[in-house]
Amino acid sequence: MPHKDLLDIVSLERGEIEHLLDQAVPFKDLFTRSVKKVPALKGKSVLMLFYEASTRTHSSFEVAAKRLSADVTNFDVAHSSITKGESVRETIETLQAMRSDFIIVRHGRAGLPGTIARLTRASVINAGDGAHAHPTQALLDAFTIKEKFPDPSGKRVLIVGDILHSRVARSTSTILKKIGVEVAYLGPGSLVPRVGPENIRRFTDYQAAMAWAPDVVYLLRVHMERQDVQYFPSLREYHRLYGVTDARLAEIRARGLYIMHPGPVNRGVELCDAVMDYERSLINDQVENGIAVRMAVLYWLKPGAVMG
Amino acid sequence: MPLTLSAEDMAAGVDRLAEAIREKTAGAPIALIGIRRRGDEVAERVLTRLAEDDRELNFGILDISLYRDDFEHLHENPKLLESDIPFPIEGAHIILVDDVMFTGRTIRAALDALSDYGRPAKVEVAVLIDRGHRELPIQPDYVGITLSTQRHDHVLVSLERTDGVDQVRVCANAPP
Numbered sequence: 001m002p003h004k005d006l007l008d009i010v011s012l013e014r015g016e017i018e019h020l021l022d023q024a025v026p027f028k029d030l031f032t033r034s035v036k037k038v039p040a041l042k043g044k045s046v047l048m049l050f051y052e053a054s055t056r057t058h059s060s061f062e063v064a065a066k067r068l069s070a071d072v073t074n075f076d077v078a079h080s081s082i083t084k085g086e087s088v089r090e091t092i093e094t095l096q097a098m099r100s101d102f103i104i105v106r107h108g109r110a111g112l113p114g115t116i117a118r119l120t121r122a123s124v125i126n127a128g129d130g131a132h133a134h135p136t137q138a139l140l141d142a143f144t145i146k147e148k149f150p151d152p153s154g155k156r157v158l159i160v161g162d163i164l165h166s167r168v169a170r171s172t173s174t175i176l177k178k179i180g181v182e183v184a185y186l187g188p189g190s191l192v193p194r195v196g197p198e199n200i201r202r203f204t205d206y207q208a209a210m211a212w213a214p215d216v217v218y219l220l221r222v223h224m225e226r227q228d229v230q231y232f233p234s235l236r237e238y239h240r241l242y243g244v245t246d247a248r249l250a251e252i253r254a255r256g257l258y259i260m261h262p263g264p265v266n267r268g269v270e271l272c273d274a275v276m277d278y279e280r281s282l283i284n285d286q287v288e289n290g291i292a293v294r295m296a297v298l299y300w301l302k303p304g305a306v307m308g
Numbered sequence: 309m310p311l312t313l314s315a316e317d318m319a320a321g322v323d324r325l326a327e328a329i330r331e332k333t334a335g336a337p338i339a340l341i342g343i344r345r346r347g348d349e350v351a352e353r354v355l356t357r358l359a360e361d362d363r364e365l366n367f368g369i370l371d372i373s374l375y376r377d378d379f380e381h382l383h384e385n386p387k388l389l390e391s392d393i394p395f396p397i398e399g400a401h402i403i404l405v406d407d408v409m410f411t412g413r414t415i416r417a418a419l420d421a422l423s424d425y426g427r428p429a430k431v432e433v434a435v436l437i438d439r440g441h442r443e444l445p446i447q448p449d450y451v452g453i454t455l456s457t458q459r460h461d462h463v464l465v466s467l468e469r470t471d472g473v474d475q476v477r478v479c480a481n482a483p484p
Contacts, residue, residue, distance in 0.1 A: 001384075002383075002384050002385070019387075023387070023388050025390060026371065026388045026389060026390045026391065027388070029390055029391065033424065033425060034425075034426070035424035035425070037424070038374035038375065038421075038424070039374065039375055039420065040373075040374040040375075040376075040379065040385075041379075068374075299374075299385055299388070300385065302383075302384070302385075
């Protein structure tokens with residue numbers, strides 16, 4: 001049963017997640033052809049509504065939509081009436097009149113994509129809302145892990161950083177648990193939630209976390225522009241305590257662990273420069289896989305189902 | 309429900325296909341591309357029969373889901389399967405293979421898909437069963453079996469590897 005919208009991972013059943021991950025494989029195969037474009041969404045329109053800056057997620061969705069032959073329109077929020085005080089509701093009415101088939105939304109407020117989804121016939125894809133969810137990031141992370149571990153059941157992923165404010169941590173740990181991966185958190189005590197998803201180990205000490213024997217170390221981005229910085233003594237201190245330093249990279253290499261990061265990387269904070277050349281860094285795979293899973297999502301959703 | 313075609317009928321149909329292809333393309337290099345699902349299985353059977361020919365034979369599989377023209381009418385988009393064309397199609401003599409030819413829309417989609425892989429020298433179409441009722445000006449070059457059907461009949465093809473048994477049934481109404 002296809003959905004109209006993709007707002008979070010929680011509302012996907014395991015079978016639906018497996019379906020989307022399977023479908024991303026043939027889409028990724030297209031990237032090696034000389035013609036990377038297919039006509040599946042010819043004549044459909046995709047509206048990009050990004051209230052928060054994002055180069056990577058934005059361009060990933062744009063490439064995905066264009067490779068499916070959809071028309072992409074950027075609703076330039078910075079220069080729109082939104083900055084002149086137009087309410088979200090008025091904006092949605094405007095969007096509705098544009099008759100888009102898909103709306104890709106990023107907003108600092110949790111739940112806003114859901115509101116838009118209820119008010120329009122278009123398929124809405126949440127591209128990140130506050131600290132709530134970032135479902136396509138979760139899908140691309142799960143896809144990237146499944147490429148390395150076709151049977152990911154029982155594999156261990158250590159997520160490092162500001163867990164509390166991270167929609168990536170939330171969505172990605174949700175999907176990983178749904179496909180049978182064990183997840184643990186590592187971060188400063190103030191940034192690792194005490195309550196929250198069950199069965200997730202919480203560490204505040206790097207060595208203790210490594211003793212848990214993860215297969216993948218997933219570093220969250222430190223959001224300089226958001227609230228993160230005030231929780232750390234300093235970025236140097238963060239790097240020393242939780243970053244992948246040269247010494248830790250040597251240990252990670254010796255153990256053959258994979259490294260992931262949603263990007264963009266703050267070099268010298270989450271990761272030292274040498275990680276960029278680490279042979280088991282999956283950071284570039286994540287970028288390429290992001291396009292494939294977003295194509296799979298656009299192909300799977302069915303716009304037009306009337307809701308609410 | 310009566311069987312319209314038995315396993316023996318179908319095997320004879322594949323024989324006719326292979327013989328017609330051999331007769332027309334004698335000795336020249338050809339590539340069979342089966343259209344998923346079931347066209348690939350028919351193509352493999354034809355390939356087996358052509359295997360002893362002294363010539364270059366290539367084999368590929370094409371999924372045309374992304375090239376269909378009926379997304380608007382579907383409740384759910386078709387499940388996408390992998391395409392595998394492990395040889396350069398530039399300049400090749402391609403024979404597209406499918407189980408049934410009906411409206412011609414699948415072949416239309418396959419031609420579009422193929423052109424995104426390159427520019428073959430020649431493309432032909434081979435089908436195990438031609439049931440008629442074309443909606444596009446597309447005709448097969450090789451036919452195993454011609455079936456007379458009504459426009460609204462359902463032709464249900466089962467193949468050993470995909471469905472466990474070789475048989476063809478024609479239902480007047482929607483299948484169960």
